[in-house]
Amino acid sequence: MTTEIGRLIAVSVGRRRQFEYNGRPAESAIWKSPVVGRVAVRGVNLEGDEQADRAAHGGPDKAVYSYALEDKSWWESEIGRTLEHGEFGENLTTEGIDVTGALVGERWQVGSTLLEVSEPRIPCWRFAVRMNDNAFLRQFTQAGRPGAYLRIIEEGEVGAGDEIRILDRPDHGLSIGDVFRIYTRDRHEVEALLAVPQLSEGWRRWAEDRT
Numbered sequence: 001m002t003t004e005i006g007r008l009i010a011v012s013v014g015r016r017r018q019f020e021y022n023g024r025p026a027e028s029a030i031w032k033s034p035v036v037g038r039v040a041v042r043g044v045n046l047e048g049d050e051q052a053d054r055a056a057h058g059g060p061d062k063a064v065y066s067y068a069l070e071d072k073s074w075w076e077s078e079i080g081r082t083l084e085h086g087e088f089g090e091n092l093t094t095e096g097i098d099v100t101g102a103l104v105g106e107r108w109q110v111g112s113t114l115l116e117v118s119e120p121r122i123p124c125w126r127f128a129v130r131m132n133d134n135a136f137l138r139q140f141t142q143a144g145r146p147g148a149y150l151r152i153i154e155e156g157e158v159g160a161g162d163e164i165r166i167l168d169r170p171d172h173g174l175s176i177g178d179v180f181r182i183y184t185r186d187r188h189e190v191e192a193l194l195a196v197p198q199l200s201e202g203w204r205r206w207a208e209d210r211t
Contacts, residue, residue, distance in 0.1 A: 004098030006164040010034040013049035028126040038159040041113045055100030061118045061200040066092040067147035068099040070163030099148050100177040105198025109165040120146035120180040146180045176197035
């Protein structure tokens with residue numbers, strides 16, 4: 001049963017790029033740009049998209065990264081400049097969906113795909129490089145607006161303008177924002193993560209190691 005409808009504002013992808021970081025060669029695909037037309041969503045990726053470090057940024061539980069237009073607009077007010085779609089490294093820029101409040105395991109119908117909310121984005125040094133601001137990681141963490149990674153449940157195609165329909169919400173109540181908050185501030189609540197069957201194996205191991 002559909003409980004909420006939003007809209008896909010932009011679809012962004014990017015290839016791996018080499019650069020220098022602290023005097024050493026580095027690689028990342030965090031530079032994403034919007035594409036025109038429909039984009040295939042299959043395997044662990046979008047067509048034309050890459051992740052340089054699959055252990056940290058890719059795989060089935062982090063196949064697609066979504067960020068809300070509402071959160072991006074909030075950031076524009078905070079930092080005093082316009083942010084392009086994809087600038088946070090997101091594949092899907094959404095509107096009308098509470099991404100921070102999305103539940104782990106919540107399922108979205110987007111275009112002809114079915115996606116499942118899996119985990120929050122935990123920022124790393126590559127994000128600071130992308131934003132050209134070493135202090136941004138702390139700002140991002142304090143803001144508690146992490147965006148959500150999605151699993152691909154049914155492959156298909158997406159395109160800007162598609163509806164986003166929330167088809168199913170689990171009854172456990174653990175949101176993306178909760179996971180991020182527990183990780184960054186409230187680790188005494190870590191056992192709450194283990195009660196969620198849709199939690200990824202990586203997060204489950206992390207939680208088990210702290211209980």
